[in-house]
Amino acid sequence: MYVIVGLGNPGKQYQQTRHNVGFNVIDVLSEKLSIRVDKIKYKAVIGEGQYQGEKIMLVKPQTFMNLSGESVMKIMSYFDLQMENLVVIYDDIDTELGKLRIRKKGSAGTHNGMRNIIYLLQKDDFPRVRIGIGKPERGDLKDFVLKRFSPDEKLLMDDTISRAAEATLAIIREDVDKAMNLYNG
Known part of the structure; x- marks a missing residue:
């Protein structure tokens, strides 16, 4: 079984x-795999299905x-x-807008959601797909990450989110190393 977690904030305002690009990738995977993400469980909205003979759980x-991390820990412990x-x-603000970075393991960097996951799991050796959202030249980081993309950025990000979904499936279908070779760049 694979658990695919897209990070984001709940609520229409986000x-x-x-x-919320992590949530957007889960939406793309949901559509691509015909998995309805509509059950509330484990402090998350989840959907379960199959991909190439593997059980898959999509998680927001x-x-x-x-x-x-509270949601991720509940799922990892339960299963x-x-x-x-x-x-x-x-x-990921430390990755250029529209770029993907797949890693096998590593630190949370500046991402508080990842910090919480790593802190609660007490491990950092799980695959991750980081999506570059750019970095503000100046101003408050919190304001920046809670902003929507400009129309031009949105075109780029729609493609990036689609590639992130494909990269995630490549991790399952192939392995992390092959996905890194295909999608990092």
């Missing part, structure tokens, strides 16, 4: 913001970004999953 934590069967998808 839809389509930079901080509903704890707000900075407490995302007693190996870390390599968890894939977390999230926005």
Whole structure:
């Protein structure tokens, strides 16, 4: 079983913001895999289905970004999953707008949602798909991540979100190393 977690904030006011690109990838995967993400469980909205013979759970934590680990920990504990069967998808201000970075493991960097996941799991050796949302030249970081993309940025990000969904499926279908070779760049 694979658990694919897209990070974001619940609520209409956060839809389509930079901080919610993880949720957007889950939406693309939901459509692509015909998995309805509509059950409330594990402090999240989830959907379960199959992909190439593997059971898949798509997850959108509903704890707000900075407490995302609460949802992830509940799922990982309940199913007693190996870390390599968890894939977390999230926005990254330290990656150029529209770029993807897949990693096998690593620190949370500046991302509070990832910090909470790593803190609660006490492990950082799980695959992640980081989506570059750019960085503000100046101003408040919180304001920046809660902003929507400009029309030009949105065109780029729609493509990036689609590629992030494909990269996530490549992690499951192939492995993390092959997905990194295909999608990092």
